[in-house]
Amino acid sequence: MPALVSARRTTPGAHAAGVRGRTLGARWAAFAFIAPTCLYVLVFYVYPLAGNLRMGFQDYTVKSFYTGVAPFVGWDNYRAVWQDPAFGGTVLNTVLFTAGSLAVQFAAGLALAMFFHRRFALNGVLRSLLLVPWLLPLVVSGTAWRWILETDSGVLNQTLGHPVPWLASTDLALLSVTLVNIWVGIPFNMVILYGGLQGIPAQLYEAAGLDGANAWQRFTRITLPLLRPVTVVVLTLGLIYTLKVFDVIMVLTQGGPADSSQTLTTFSYDLSFQQLAFGRGAAVGNILIVVAVVFAFVYLRATRDAEGRR
Amino acid sequence: MTARRPASTAAALVILAVMLFPLYWMINASLLPSTELIGDSPTWLPLHGTLDGYRQALSTQGAHLVTSLVVSLGTVALTLLISVPAAYGLAQLRAPGGRALQFALLVAQMIPGIVMANALYVAAGDLGLINSPFALILADSTLCVPFAILVLHAFMRSIPGELREAAAIDGASRLRTLVAVFLPISRNAVIAASLFSFLFAWADFLFAVTLTTRDDSAPVTVGIYRFIGAHMTDWNSVMATGVIASVPAAVLLVIAQRYVAAGIADSAVKE
Incomplete structure (x- = not known):
């Protein structure tokens, strides 16, 4: 993985900074404190990652667990995934789910952050209560939504007055899981964007007000540009997390009906743990890694830029 | 205003x-x-x-709740054991390789969970640890360690180094300085890191559903999941289980609000 290669490359510099004015013994003693974590990173992140990359090139099935034999098959797993009739739809679902979630979460989060950025009674209490959905296990909130969206006795259809198959229809399942995921993500977006708004000096708005700028001009000329570093962080982190979403989809639809709400994450789970084709599941996982790494770099760049500006 | x-x-x-x-x-x-x-x-x-739902929930999900509790507490203990010395080494001792380690931890959080689950399942299978709470503790700690180090590091960095030097002059070893001086001062950060680790482990579903195949070894998230599958119409007890499973989050919010606020403010790196 390129990220880890470059991580190692930074070692000599960090090393040199630590050496200055200290004995060899002190350096080793200091290293002893982080050594367990270094070992931990190797065993629990690097090893699984390498294992998954390797498994993507192996015919790894249930039999492999008993025999310990998993022959290398080159790119066969990737070819099989590519030719899987569900793959194209899954990629499209992933894009729609991710883009839809990010856009609406961000817009709603920003609107709420701006709303709470003003002073009014009970602001602090109400704002922290908004975080409650974010602290609950996703399986629990997903289950609550499944009950709300239930076709026959769910409260949504009871209120609408006719039975809409929110989770049971191939046309609506993806929309439904996206809406629930948006609900999950709004508090996170609000908290981070609220923090960003607090960093914008109030004098800027006062000066703009004196110059006769209206609310829309203040929003587009001051708020949005000054919020840009925070925006990039929220959107890239949101993207990385949305790609990982598993619990919400599993509880609501298990990726169904007929793969209509399947994303790359649930598809990988389905291949590995339902069809027991671990090699192909790993191949899909590796595709996800590539996407995540690309955006991880966007995130790292963005945070470095933001720190540089501070 | x-x-x-x-x-x-x-x-x-x-x-x-x-x-x-x-x-x-x-x-x-x-x-x-x-x-x-x-x-x-x-x-x-x-x-x-x-209250029938709650009675039913406790009788069918009680064992799962206990499993969740054991796994979550174990995860907290393991996470602190690894994170506290690391944060101290990074923040106060400027350990060699520290920057590389921090970078690796940042990247580690971005590895998709399903990839970790896939690989950890195979490793747990090789070691005969499928269905073992110990495997779940190890797997869940991967969700917690990077965040705990981040919170603890941010706090310990703000403690003046003179304190460490004074302890050294008094003849305290580095480990003793950490345990007797820095740990008590960092109490709030340690509590915040523990609370979040507990919550992450408690809420985990992906590792729980992949690393447990027997119903009696599953934590409550998987318990609820299989419960909806089996008793689709019994919403009363499904929801009662959901309410019980939300209790740790509610407790966290009410009792420990200031720690939570500190934890969130410290880091934008948690979903």
Whole structure:
């Protein structure tokens, strides 16, 4: 993985900074404190990652667990995934789910952050209560939504007055899981964007007000540009997390009906743990890694830029 | 700027009501008898409430709740054991290789969970650890260690180094300085890291559903998941289980609000 290669490359510099004015013994003693974590990173992140990359090139099935034999098959797993009739739809679902979630979460989060950025009674209490959905296990909130969206006795259809198959229809399942995921993500977006708004000096708005700028001009000329570093962080982190979403989809639809709400994450789970084709599941996982790494770099760049500006 | 603005407060209450409605609806359903759950019109208030759901939930999910508790507490212990020395080494001792380690931890958080689950399942299979709470503790700690180090590091960096030097002059070893001086000062950060680790482990579903194949070794998230699969119509006890499984989060919010706020402020790196 390129990220880890470059991580190692930074070692000599960090090393040199630590050496200055200290004995060899002190350096080793200091290293002893982080050594367990270094070992931990190797065993629990690097090893699984390498294992998954390797498994993507192996015919790894249930039999492999008993025999310990998993022959290398080159790119066969990737070819099989590519030719899987569900793959194209899954990629499209992933894009729609991710883009839809990010856009609406961000817009709603920003609107709420701006709303709470003003002073009014009970602001602090109400704002922290908004975080409650974010602290609950996703399986629990997903289950609550499944009950709300239930076709026959769910409260949504009871209120609408006719039975809409929110989770049971191939046309609506993806929309439904996206809406629930948006609900999950709004508090996170609000908290981070609220923090960003607090960093914008109030004098800027006062000066703009004196110059006769209206609310829309203040929003587009001051708020949005000054919020840009925070925006990039929220959107890239949101993207990385949305790609990982598993619990919400599993509880609501298990990726169904007929793969209509399947994303790359649930598809990988389905291949590995339902069809027991671990090699192909790993191949899909590796595709996800590539996407995540690309955006991880966007995130790292963005945070470095933001720190540089501070 | 001292205006009370009652209209804004009213609007905020409406927003809050909309956002928290699913939680209210869960609590409502957990108290309603089955006859009131199925029908053409919703029952908005549990006026003829029953605790049958909770009784049923405790009898079928009690063991899962205990498993969750054991796994979550174990995860907290393991996470602290690894994170506290690391944060101290990074923040106070400027350990060699520290920057590389921090970078690796940042990247580690971005590895998709399903990839970790896939690989950890194979490793746990090789070691005969499928269905073992120990495997779940190890797997769940991967969700917690990077975040715990981040929170602890941010706090310990703010403690003046003179304290460490003074302890050294008094003859304390580095380890003793950490345990006797820095740990008590960092109490709030340690509590915040522990609370979040507990919550991450408690809420974990992906590792739980992949690393447990037997029902009796599954934590409560998987318990609920399989419960909906098996008893689709028994919403009353499903929702009661959901309410019980939310208790740690509620406790966290009420008792430890200041630690939570500190934890969130410290880091934008948690979903």
